[in-house]
Amino acid sequence: MYDVIVVGAGHAGIEAAMAASRMNKNTCLVTLDINMAGSMPCNPSIGGPAKGIVVREIDALGGLMPQVADRTALQFKMLNTTKGPGVWSLRVQSDKEEYKKEMKKILLHTPNLTVVEKAVHSLLVKNHKAEGIRCTDGTELYSKTVVLTTGTYMTSKVLRGHSAISSGPEDQITIDTLSESLRKEGIRTFRLKTGTPAxxxxxxxxxxxxxxxxxxxxxxxxxxxxxxxxxxxxxxxxxxxxxxxxxxxxxxxxxxxxxxxxxxxxxxxxxxxxxxxxxxxxxxxxxxxxxxxxxxxxxxxxxxxxxxxxxxxxxxxxxxxxxxxxxxxxxxxxxxxxxxxEYDALDPLQMKPSMENKVIENLFTAGQINGTSGYEEAAGQGLMAGANAALKVDGKEPFILRRDEAYIGVMIDDLTTKGTNEPYRLLTSRAEYRLLLRHDNAQARLIEKGYQIGLVNENVYQNYLKEKEEISRAREKLQETHIKPQDDINEYLKNLGFEKLSKGCSALDLIKRPKVTIKGLSSILGYSFEDEINRAIEIEVKYAGYIEKAKRDARHLQKMEEVVIPKHLDYENMENLSLEARQKLNQIQPVTLGQASRISGINPSDIAILALHVKK
The missing domain is CATH 2.40.30.260 (Elongation Factor Tu (Ef-tu); domain 3)
Known part of the structure; x- marks a missing residue:
């Protein structure tokens, strides 16, 4: 009997298994071939627009992908640097073979984690509760929770021209029985397609x-x-x-x-x-x-x-x-x-924000099985599914990220509120609070949350507190440094296209100006800091007004998210609610008023009526 069984050792499965094991749960990772753990059947890269920020968020929550991506990278490139910091994203060209080897080594030496190489035939379900898995050789493994991260392996077909071959990616086998067993339990599936170049x-x-x-x-x-x-x-x-x-x-x-x-x-x-x-x-x-x-x-x-x-x-x-x-x-x-x-995916509208399935209790899903595309989207979901499976075992409240807290939160909210009929991809444009969800502040946003539930260990957390203190001291020093209108500073400002200083000011105030940087001022200040500290302070100072506005908007969202909708509300007989709203609310069963407000087809008047019923 395991606490958590994770099916699949792709990017979602790895993070799910590692998250559950870090939270001290007896975890079993079931995969066809451990040598294929973390394989990259498509792009040999990690990161990119929005995706790179997701990888930073995974790191802030103690995940594995960021560390291995760094150690096995062939090239590092920061994208969108000519634009604002809200869309800066790191991308690395990966050594796909070294990445797999590193993942395999870590998985085989992780405490609380057992790796089993078998093909999964079906889910073991009793009274609409997942109890484990049945393998194709007849072996049954039992657990308190199951996390399915099967990627593109469910009833998959490789297509070229007029030829269709039953196969998984990279000549791996496909599993034809699993999605059928899920459909028999009432889970909706649909077909998606992806592809890869020569x-x-x-x-x-x-x-x-x-x-x-x-x-x-x-x-x-x-x-x-x-x-x-x-x-x-x-x-x-x-x-x-x-x-x-x-x-x-x-x-x-x-x-x-x-x-x-x-x-x-x-x-x-x-x-x-x-x-x-x-x-x-x-x-x-x-x-x-x-x-x-x-x-x-x-x-x-x-x-x-x-x-x-x-x-x-x-x-x-x-x-x-x-x-x-x-x-x-x-x-x-x-x-x-x-x-x-081409492969089977599950309708994400049947998934809770905790990644648990609404039809089968104790079943969690993550990655391409939920209708998404991309290694990074899969890894982010896997981490959340693994963490929430572990919390479910302990009978604790689920770990859910809001849209203003993480791109991972944006993605899961989009999937569970709007659903998808095509492979979902994260984009910066999907995040209305992207100035708050930056590459540089992922740790500040999430590490405390990860630490509280056991995803982040003590050493990592203490190092973060030290780095936070360093930034605070650096900012304080810049605030205390008074710059007089002398020749050296006026020459520097002139070269940047600014007028001379007419009176003295703090170094921190001076940095508010475009193009003025801490590094550029270093010879005048007589000191400088590490690049990451410089960047963090400059973004905070230069975009302070925009960031504060985004925070105000986010606080309004937070109030809506704090209004929890009672389970099993009778939407069908709710007076004055539009017909479409009744159908959508019944189908999606939103957890909060905020989530209800984001369902397509539901109007502000519907939300006002719903709010009154919730208040009653």
Whole structure:
């Protein structure tokens, strides 16, 4: 008898198992092959817009992905630095082979965690409660809670041209019985599709025809525990390369559209809107003359390059022509052909904000099974599902993050309130409080919460308190430093396009001006601080007005979130409530007034009526 059984060792399963074991729960991780733990069947990278901030949030909650991503990164790059700090995001090019090896090693040596290599046949359910799993070899494992993180492995099919093969990603087996067993219990499933591009032998590429894309030349990291010596120095980091599709590429694709699984009628599932196949791009954006593609190294131990942006489900012979029409790839050797994969996902509207299923008690789900896409979205959900499974075992209140507290909170709220009929991807535009959800302040937002429920250990928490004190002392010092209108400061301001100082001011007030930085003032001040401290203070000071406004808006949201809706309210007979509101409230069963207000189709007048009934 285990406390928590986690099914699947993808990015969601790893974080779920690690979270539960960190919270001292007897945890079992069931996977087809431990050597595939943390595999990257698609992009060999971690992070990016919004996603990079999720990885920082995972770190603040004690997760594993940030640490391993740092240690196995081939390149670090900070994105969107020309824009405001609300959209800055770190992205690393990963060594996919080293990432898997590191994950396997950690999982096999984690206290409270048992790894079992088996295929899962079905869920064991009694009186609408999950009690464990049945494996395909007949073995039954029992537990108080189950976390399903099956990714794209449920009744999955690999599609190329007019060919459909029952298979999971990277030639792994698929499980055809699990989703059927869930449907019998009343869980709704639907089909989704994703895809991956071809892999090319690196030595066969003519890189002279490409544009070099280097990383960022400074010490960057996802995890606060990562030291400078833990990561590759910039001089040894790999580079990526940029190319564009050509008129010949477009001709080949357009002439063979009906051969694509996407357009032959073979694909039944809905594909990702924000990461479409190349043939889908050409159809949807017919006015575009070209599309950018990135050539990305997969691993130092592999002679393969990933063509980001060139996902396709064309037959092999058409893929050959498509790839060879690209600059630098005219004579390349294709090591692995692209494919699309279709799979079963569960309706996230049947999931509570705690990640527990509404139909089967003690069943938690995380990752692509919930209709999302991306390693980072999966890992964030996995951590929350694992933590809440552990809390459920102890009979404690669930751990739920609000929309103003984390991108993870935005994602889970979107899934459980609005649902999805396509692979959901996190975007900065989905977060109305994105200035509060920044790369630099993830620890300040979340570490206290993680520490309180046992996700974050004492050493990590104490280190955070020390760093917080350092920032506080640095800010205080800048406030106490008086700058007089002398030649050196006026020359500095003139070079930045400002008027001379007419009277003295504190260094902190001076930093409020655009382009004025603590580092730039260091020779005048006679001191400076570490880059991360500088950045934290500068963001706080320069954007103080905007941040305060966002906090005021968030406080209004918080009041709505504090109004808990009693279970089993009779929405059908609630007077003056619109018909659509009754249907939606019955279906979703929102936990708070705030969640109810975000359900599409529910009007402010419906919320006012609901608030009156809740007050009664």
């Amino acid at each position: 892999r090319i032998l690196t030595d066969s590429i003519d890189f002279s025809k490409t544009e070099v894309q280097p990383g960022t030349d400074e010490f960057l990291r996802f995890s606060q525990s990562t030291k400078k010596e833990d990561v590759l120095p910039f001089s040894k980091q790999s580079v990526c390369h940029l190319i564009y599709t050509q008129p010949e590429t477009h001709r080949i694709i357009n002439e063979n559209l009906k051969q694509s699984a996407m357009y032959s009628g073979l694909v039944k599932g809905v594909g990702p809107r924000y990461c479409p196949s190349i043939e889908d791009k050409l159809v949807r954006f017919a006015d575009k003359e070209r599309h950018q593609l990135f050539l990305e190294p997969e691993s130092l131990s592999l002679d393969t390059t990933y063509i980001q942006g060139f996902s396709t489900s064309m037959p092999v012979d058409v893929q050959e022509k498509m790839v060879h029409s690209l600059p630098g790839l005219e004579n390349c050797v294709i090591k692995k052909y692209a494919y699309a994969i």
